Amino acid sequence: MAFNSKSKKPPVMSSPSAPCTTRSSLFFILIFTVPFLFLLHTSRSTSSLCTPFASTNVNPWSGDLRTAQFAWNRLPLTQLQPPPIRLKIAVFSRKWPLGTAPGGMERHAYTLHNALARRGHQIHVFTSPLDDGKDTHPDETPTAANSPRIHCHEGEAGKWRYNKAYELFEEENQRQPFDVIHSESVALPHWLARNLNNLAVSWHGIALESLESSIYxxxxxxxxxxxSPAFNTSLYGVVPKVLNEIRFFHNYAHHVAISDSCGEMLRDVYQIPTKRVHVILNGVDETGFGNDLSLGLDLRSKIGVPKNGSLVFGVAGRLVKDKGHPLLYEAFSKLIKKHPDQNVYLVVAGSGPWEQRYKELGNRVLVLGSMTPSQLKAFYNAIDIFVNPTLRPQGLDLTLMEAMMSGKPVMASRFPSIKGSIVVNDELGFMFAPNVESLLEALEEAVREGPKRLAQRGKACQEYAASMFTATKMALAYERLFLCIKNHTFCVYP
Known part of the structure; x- marks a missing residue:
């Protein structure tokens, strides 16, 4: 999705004197972060809809969707074909994937708006020049039937220039006004967005969560x-950035949070009125992930997992610190030393600074490098349980949803976003505090349970994922929101 490089670099404020640096940083943490962490860990008022398979256990929900404080994915949305109104939708995305493995936000934008285009909506994507080695102009961009039309502004490939993109938007808007405008994070700055009443912005991470991530x-x-001096210095930038966000977020007409906890923060901390905050969880292409035993066995054989291997853990994504790889490296190292008789393996799909470190752990760790979505299908089918040791409370990693869609239980950091939207009950997997000792305990518990019990958990995961995390369900939820923005009669559910 649109990669927000500028918004993720906190401005550095100069310190009046070096000796005050540490004390000032701790002061910031005490006055701002501690109340925030208290807020996150207090008991949450959750709807009865916020449990898996709730549609069979509770009365159907009805009312004004704008007042709903739970994820719209939990509603049994009807897939009408064609939709009641065919919308003209403008999308602002810093990047648009083309032939390469996209990042999380790019995958979200690509999956969502291709699904909406297939439903018959007219999608116009305003983005940076495509990194395809060609000089692509808006009117020359090839457009297949039922797919988004891509408008690339001029300039360097992959370098976002919102002013140029907005000029293209205004030209198209004059030809035929857009019904809805969708911004991926701050692809469209707030000073341009403040006059657009039909705009919705999806937040894939906010500065308040980034601050907590830095602490972890x-x-x-x-x-x-x-x-780290860099960490100490960054605190001076991130706190003012949080305060700035709280002020300028109000300039966006509608906010889409991609986790229940993010929606709660937007309402309670960022003070956005409830009717302007909507929770819609990400979705993954349901046709790309699923059970395929033979595919998994073939990959196991290819990468060298012996048939007598007792348990196979898996992890996927960028192998960087904020994804929690220091924790998993230490915890798995301790596991194989503490239980040398247990023939357990860790399969690592991804690349990054920790790739070589994992290889140092010996033949119990198999590092596969970066994998395409089609290759990841085999990876998920080859493992017994998926581990996500992330240190980033913001957002929801798509890998968790892909693993569950593939019928695998998950083991994840106990953050409000994951606890409230992914591992919503104990049957779906294991949760651990973001430290080595807690993760090691979870790994040992999974080993004690064994593959047969984990497979039972995996069936529950697949059932829950199919009801919540499909691209179809995500697209229907966004479609209903966009219809609601266009015409308030669509805000009443059912």
Whole structure:
């Protein structure tokens, strides 16, 4: 999706004197972060809809969708074909994937708007030049039937220039006004968005969550290891950025949070009125992931997992610190040393700084490098349980949804976003505090249960994922929101 490079770099404020740096940083943490963490860990008022398979256990919900404080994915939305109104939708995305493995936000935008285009809506994507080695102009962009029309502004490939993209938008808007405008994060700055009443912005991560992520990453320091100067300095930028966000977020007419906890923060901390905050969880292409035993066995044989292997853990994504790889590296290292008789394996799909470190653990760790979505299908089918040790509370990793869609239980950091939207009950997997000791305990519990019990959990995961995390369900939820923005009669459900 649209990669927000600028918004993720906190501005650095100069310190008046070096000796005050640490004390000032701790002061910021005490006055701002501690109340925030208290808010996240207090008991949450959740609807009875916020449990898996709830449609069979509770009365159907009805009312004004704008007042709903749970994920719209939980509603049994009807897939009418064609939709009641064919909308003209403008999409602002910093990047649009073309022939390469996209990042999380890019995958979200691509999956969502291709699904909406297939439903008959007219999708116009305003983005940076495509990195395809060609000089692509808006009127020359090839457009297949039922697919988004891509408008690339001029300039360097992959370099986002919102002003140029907005000029293209205004030209198209004059020809025929857009019904709805969708911005992926701050692809469309707030000073341009504030006058657009038909605009919705999807938040894939906010500065308040980034601050918490930085704290969790620093807590992975070993005893006696000094605090990173970069971390200490960054606190001076991120806190003002949070305050700035709280002020300018009000300029967006509608906010889409991709987790229940993010929606709660937008309402309670960022003080956005309830009727302007809508929770719609991400979805993945349901046709690309599923059970395929032979595919998994073939990959196991190819990468060298012996037939007598007792359990296979798997992890996928960028192998970087904020994804929690320091935790998994240490925890799995301790597991195989503490239980040398247990023939367990860890399969790593991804690339990054921790790739070589994993290889140092010996033949119990198999590093496969980056994988395409089609290759990931085999990866998920080859493992017994998927591990996500992320140190980033913001957003929801698509890998968790892909693993569950493939019939695999998950093991994940106990963050409000994951606990409230993914691992919503104990049958779906394991949760651990973001530290080595807690993760090691979870790994040991999975080993004790064994593949047969984990497979039972995996069936529950697949059932829940099919009801919540499909691209179809995500597209229907966004479609209903866009219809509601266009005409308030569509805000009443059912």
């Amino acid at each position: 990453q620093d807590l992975t320091r070993k005893p006696g290891e000094p605090m």
